[in-house]
Amino acid sequence: MQDAAAVKVSPQLREPTAKEIRLVIAASSAGTIFEWYDFFIYGTLAALIGAAFFPSDNATLETLLVWAGFAVGFGFRPIGAILFGYLGDKLGRKYTFLVTVTLMGIATAGVGLIPSAATIGIAAPIIVILLRILQGLALGGEYGGAAIYVAEHAPPEKRGYYTSFIQASVVGGFVLSLAVVLACRALIPAEDFAAWGWRVPFLLSLILLGISLWMRFKLSESPVFQAMKEAGETAKNPFIESFTYPGNKKRIFVALFGVAAALTTIWYTAFFSSLSFLKGPMRMDAVTAELIVGFAGLVAMSFYLVVGKWSDRVGRKKPIILGGLMTLLLLFPTFWAMGSLANPQLVASAQAAPIIVSGPNCDYDPFADSQKTQCGKLMEDLTSIGVPYTVGQGSSAAVAAGDRSLDLAKYPWEDGAGRKAQMKAALQGAGYDFATQNPNFAQVLGLVGLLLILGTMSALTYGSVAALLSEMFPPRIRYSSMSIPYHFGAGYFGGFLPLIAAYIVAITGDAYSGLWYTWVFMAIAVVVCWWGLPGGPPKDFEDNAG
Known part of the structure; x- marks a missing residue:
């Protein structure tokens, strides 16, 4: 059995200066912001990407295909973690994440250059998926490299605070993606933006790539890795040692099903699910929703720094447990309150005149181009326009709004667009309002406050994680050992969240049902x-392992 003491190395060849540490944090954080911007811009522009690359007469199917493409990138993150984790532990931290940021920038710009499906047919979505795979591979190597690089420069008593800048930078990438999209919407006419302007944020990644490479080339290798290399202890x-090192299997299990599962599900719920919720079922004006979520995200970035600094005093376990318990208690109430503020008329209508769909064979397949039964088509129509419903039994297909049965005598069953228009008209007669929502100032303040509650949950489960994972694993295999569980968890638990949550909403007709995935x-x-995280003040790996 390998003794932990046998691989213990001097944590630093020399003490980095304050200037060097500032450069390390700035360059690592900027690169992380740019790389996550590249990855998130796809989700921010999901509706336009669906129209360009995944067109379908079934609006729900189009949305699901976009999120499936989003999930594919996440699905390849673990492979990137294995590949770049191996290189990071063998060749060094610095040059490995130089490669990852380059790969990400090129792949992102590529999405902006692909002709639409209307021009090149099925080749368009195939190329998009291939580029998403490259993005996933790159991201699998980025986080571990940046987090470890900062952690191995930081003094132990400030490790949580210094590495929390990396955690905040993930939110920064999301906020930057929204800011760039909003700027492009303001500068490019709406019709032009829908036609070609949405490509501009993707092409801007080449500029961000240049800035990131310029900053990161100024960096030196991690002092911990230098010490191991000089001692011949790399x-x-x-990859093999990550699963054979004493105690590492338990650490990987805890990192995967505890740390990664917590941080990734609430993160994507707090930012992506909330944005989709406001722009989709709540029918809020897209620009308004992006401004509200972007501003809340910008403010919430500071929460990650506070949590990281707090964890240097109380340990890494306490914030994560607190954030998890808050999520279990407040997730549904927070979204219910957001719905009431974002579209109070919809909530009132759903209570006064709840929609009931009934009929034989009420089966709905969101992935089908068209539904086989009339009842399934009614469920598809209601889902596509974002109206909640329940399903009942009946001898023929019918829709009731409270005590009122909707007239389906002339319903255009084979015309998807016609059905949607007629369903809207019928529901408007029953008191439903499908106008775009523009909240007043008080509603905006309330929504920002609720989003900050979600941001607090995310910060508590995420703010100290880079320090925690660095301390959980031995230096010689740290890049691989922390990247593998982190990216398996983030890639599958978090990356598939928008797709699975959207599917749950589609088949239940309840805009809030997808939250059960997170819960x-x-x-x-x-x-x-x-069960698995050590309590008390933070400790280095050697102290935890001893």
Whole structure:
């Protein structure tokens, strides 16, 4: 059995100066912002990407295909983690994340250059998926490199605070994606933006790539890696050693099902799900929703720094457990309150005249181009226009709004667009309002406050994680050992969240039902973290392992 003491190295060849540490944090954080911008711009522009590359007469199917493409990128993150984790532990931290940021920038710009499906047919979505795969591979190597690089420069008593800049930078990438989209919308006429202007944010990634490379080339290698290399103590096969090093299997299990499951599900719920919720079922003006969520995200970035600094005093476990318990208690009430503020008329109509769909064979397949039964078509129509419903039994297809049955005698069953228009008209007669929502100042303040509650949950589960994962694993295999569980968790638990949550909403007709995905994974994470994370003040790996 390998003794932990045998691989213990001097944590630093020399003490980095304050100037060097500032450069390390700035360059690593900027690169992380740019790389996550590249990855998130796809989700921010999901509706326009669907129209360009995944067109369908079924609006719900089009949305699901976009989120499936989003999930594919996440699905390849673990492979990137294995590949670049291996290189990071063998060749060094610095040059590995130089490669990842380059790959990400080129792949993102590529999305902006692909002709639409109307021009090149099925080749368009195939190329998009291939580029998303490259983005996923790059992202799988980025986070571990940046987090470890900062952690291995930071003094132990400030490790949580210094690495929290990396955590905040992930939010920064999302905020930057919204800011760029809003700027492009303001400068480019709406019709032109829908036609070609949405490509501009993707092409801007080449500029961000240049800035990131310029900053990162100024950096030196991690002092911990330099010490291991000079001592001849780098790992021979970091991937294999990650699963054979004493105690590492338990650490990887806790990092995957506890740490990663917690941080990733609430993160994507707090930012992506909330934005989709406001722009979709709540029918809020897209620009207004992006401004509200972007501003809340910008403010919430500071929360990650506060949590990281707090964890240097109380340890890494306490904030994560607190954030998990808050999520279990407040997730549904927070979204219910957001719905009431964002579209109070819809909530009032749903209570006064709830929609009931009935008929034989009420089966709805969101992935089908067209539904086989009339009842399924009614469910598709209601889902596409964002109206909640329940399903009942009946001898023929019918829709009731409260006590009122809608007239379906002349319903155009084979005309998808015609059905949607007629359903809207019928529901408007029953008191439903489909106008675009523009909240007043008080509603905006309320929505920002609720989003900051979600941001607090995310910061608590995420703010100290870079320090925690760096301390959980031995230096010689740290890049691989922390990247593999982190990206498996973030890639599959978080990356598939928009797709699975959207599917749950589609088949239930309840805009809030997708939150159960987050709630269940958070419940599992709280139990695993409670059991598996060490309590008390932070400790270096050697102290934890000893």
